[in-house]
Amino acid sequence: MAEAAxxxxxxxxxxxxxxxxxxxxxxxxxLRRKGALFGLAVIVLFILLAVLAPLVSxxxxxxxxxxSVRKAPSALHWFGTDDVGRDVLARIIYGARASLLAGLVxxxxxxxxxxxxxxxxxxxxxxxxxxxxxxxxxxxxxxxxILAIALASFLGPSLRNAMIAIGITVTPIFVRLTxxxxxxxxxxxxxxxxRVLGNPRWRIAVVHILPNILPAxxxxxxxxxxxxxxxxxxxxxxxxxxxxxxxxxxSMLNSAQRFLTSAPWMAVWPGLAIFLTVMSFNLLxxxxxxxxxxxxx
Amino acid sequence: MLTFxxxxxxxxVPTLFFVSVLIFSLQQLLPGDPALTIAGEDRDPAVIExxxxxxxxxxxxxxxxxxxxxxxxxxDLGESMRIKQSVSAxxxxxxxxxxxxxxxxxxxxxxxxxxxxxxxxxFKDTVWDYLANVFALWGRSTPSFWLGIMLIFxxxxxxxxxxxxxxxxxxxxxxxxxxxTIMPAFVLGNVGAAxxxxxxxxxxxxxxxxxxxxxxxxxxxxxxxxVLKHAMRNALTPVITLGALELGELLSGAVLTEQIFSxxxxxxxxxxxxxxxxxxxxxxxxLVTATVYIALNLIADILYVLVNPRLRT
Numbered sequence: 001m002a003e004a005a006x007x008x009x010x011x012x013x014x015x016x017x018x019x020x021x022x023x024x025x026x027x028x029x030x031l032r033r034k035g036a037l038f039g040l041a042v043i044v045l046f047i048l049l050a051v052l053a054p055l056v057s058x059x060x061x062x063x064x065x066x067x068s069v070r071k072a073p074s075a076l077h078w079f080g081t082d083d084v085g086r087d088v089l090a091r092i093i094y095g096a097r098a099s100l101l102a103g104l105v106x107x108x109x110x111x112x113x114x115x116x117x118x119x120x121x122x123x124x125x126x127x128x129x130x131x132x133x134x135x136x137x138x139x140x141x142x143x144x145x146i147l148a149i150a151l152a153s154f155l156g157p158s159l160r161n162a163m164i165a166i167g168i169t170v171t172p173i174f175v176r177l178t179x180x181x182x183x184x185x186x187x188x189x190x191x192x193x194x195r196v197l198g199n200p201r202w203r204i205a206v207v208h209i210l211p212n213i214l215p216a217x218x219x220x221x222x223x224x225x226x227x228x229x230x231x232x233x234x235x236x237x238x239x240x241x242x243x244x245x246x247x248x249x250x251s252m253l254n255s256a257q258r259f260l261t262s263a264p265w266m267a268v269w270p271g272l273a274i275f276l277t278v279m280s281f282n283l284l285x286x287x288x289x290x291x292x293x294x295x296x297x
Numbered sequence: 298m299l300t301f302x303x304x305x306x307x308x309x310v311p312t313l314f315f316v317s318v319l320i321f322s323l324q325q326l327l328p329g330d331p332a333l334t335i336a337g338e339d340r341d342p343a344v345i346e347x348x349x350x351x352x353x354x355x356x357x358x359x360x361x362x363x364x365x366x367x368x369x370x371x372x373d374l375g376e377s378m379r380i381k382q383s384v385s386a387x388x389x390x391x392x393x394x395x396x397x398x399x400x401x402x403x404x405x406x407x408x409x410x411x412x413x414x415x416x417x418x419x420f421k422d423t424v425w426d427y428l429a430n431v432f433a434l435w436g437r438s439t440p441s442f443w444l445g446i447m448l449i450f451x452x453x454x455x456x457x458x459x460x461x462x463x464x465x466x467x468x469x470x471x472x473x474x475x476x477x478t479i480m481p482a483f484v485l486g487n488v489g490a491a492x493x494x495x496x497x498x499x500x501x502x503x504x505x506x507x508x509x510x511x512x513x514x515x516x517x518x519x520x521x522x523x524v525l526k527h528a529m530r531n532a533l534t535p536v537i538t539l540g541a542l543e544l545g546e547l548l549s550g551a552v553l554t555e556q557i558f559s560x561x562x563x564x565x566x567x568x569x570x571x572x573x574x575x576x577x578x579x580x581x582x583x584l585v586t587a588t589v590y591i592a593l594n595l596i597a598d599i600l601y602v603l604v605n606p607r608l609r610t
Binding site for chain 1 (some may be wrong): 435439550567574576
């Protein structure tokens with residue numbers, strides 16, 4: 001009986017611990033932030049639209065119709081039609097695929113390359129740190145968009161190459177962030193304890209250091225996705241990203257420029273879509289930063 | 298101060314070296330034989346052979362790099378394949394246009410960003426603070442090319458107040474030049490204003506809660522004097538350095554803005570070079586931009602030390 005009471009007390013204590021774990025506290029704080037929740041809701045909406053595009057799109061995004069060229073928004077075409085009679089709403093829905101894919105893939109590339117390099121630089125220090133830091137400095141010295149344009153132009157125009165170019169351009173941000181975070185964490189007592197216990201270096205890095213730098217990486221990743229979406233739209237606007245007739249918000253704005261007088265709706269919707277998506281990732285990133293800040297109550 | 302300057306200059310050497318390696322390496326990303334790509338549609342073997350010799354493509358990579366960097370150090374950034382003009386001359390011709398645009402954009406950024414940041418901090422948690430934060434979020438999230446297109450639609454197409462595109466030199470027609478560049482400068486300065494606003498607000502909040510501001514208030518000084526003379530002067534220290542870095546970012550932002558407003562500057566030069574596969578120009582523009590950016594970083598560091606006497610020792 002006494003043993004059962006003891007078990008119950010233990011379970012209760014564990015449940016209490018679980019409620020108060022840093023991740024749960026951060027989640028509670030995030031859920032209290034209306035801006036972050038709004039951002040998350042819009043992102044989920046755009047992801048659903050992108051995934052379910054064939055089901056929710058009213059028309060084929062590449063289907064041209066010479067009888068409905070540059071038609072203003074109506075019951076038939078909610079967002080109007082473009083210069084070759086394609087439905088703008090359908091292209092916005094399918095265009096979400098290119099934008100979200102570019103954001104997610106390019107930041108994944110940056111994380112995959114940048115985090116291990118930053119961990120090596122921060123953990124080992126010395127010559128390897130000096131070398132990686134100077135290369136990072138050099139890449140950060142080239143303004144983001146100019147380097148992305150240069151890389152995309154040399155790789156050749158396509159969505160895949162644009163994603164690679166943006167991914168490479170974002171990488172030094174993650175190298176620098178990871179390095180700084182690792183240098184702070186590696187002198188903590190629990191890392192020292194893991195070292196004294198004889199854990200190999202890779203295990204200390206992966207099991208003890210990485211989980212503790214994840215919050216900072218998560219915040220940077222969500223803000224970088226916002227920057228990557230704008231960069232993809234910029235490259236597509238310049239003709240270096242998604243190639244026609246495949247839809248992309250950036251390339252839609254490029255064609256819209258020529259028909260501002262006769263069909264301004266062609267420019268309004270893709271711009272609003274980019275703005276809403278980027279703003280949502282920024283709101284989510286800001287919310288995550290506040291929620292994961294240990295100084296916040 | 299001199300020791301600090303010497304140290305910073307020495308630190309720049311490896312960064313500049315890696316920047317040059319990075320930009321030189323861009324050429325290696327070209328699919329297939331670079332000589333064939335540079336030759337374009339001209340498949341005459343003699344021409345291709347001449348290109349190989351001219352660009353030292355028949356030699357090992359380190360030798361090619363040394364030739365290229367040797368030229369760069371002597372101010373030779375190569376030659377444009379399309380217009381047969383030296384890249385250095387092209388850069389010298391286009392850069393002043395972009396500098397004019399960047400300085401005007403900077404004026405917008407500072408005026409809007411600083412004012413909004415100070416107001417947001419002084420009236421924290423009021424409707425003014427809320428509006429300033431909404432403005433900052435708007436600035437960070439609006440694609441500049443969309444803002445440019447929308448401004449053209451309203452101010453040029455609908456109202457007919459400003460020219461939709463083109464550029465006039467200030468020496469030819471000062472007011473015409475202002476009219477042609479005011480919209481692109483606003484578009485370019487919009488993001489910078491948002492960034493400056495956030496930093497100014499944060500620095501002002503720190504300053505307004507500091508001991509010296511409390512002392513100034515205890516002395517019975519007017520709130521305006523406390524804010525403008527005591528808090529703002531100290532809060533501006535980090536903002537000055539940020540301003541110098543923002544100027545570098547403006548060079549990057551000019552790429553899209555100049556494209557939308559058809560301004561024949563530095564940004565349009567790189568876009569035209571990309572479309573014409575004029576790779577020497579692309580490399581040259583990236584190199585000059587990176588160098589300007591590094592120089593602005595150095596200036597920002599020096600300014601930071603100059604306005605913060607505690608760092609001079």
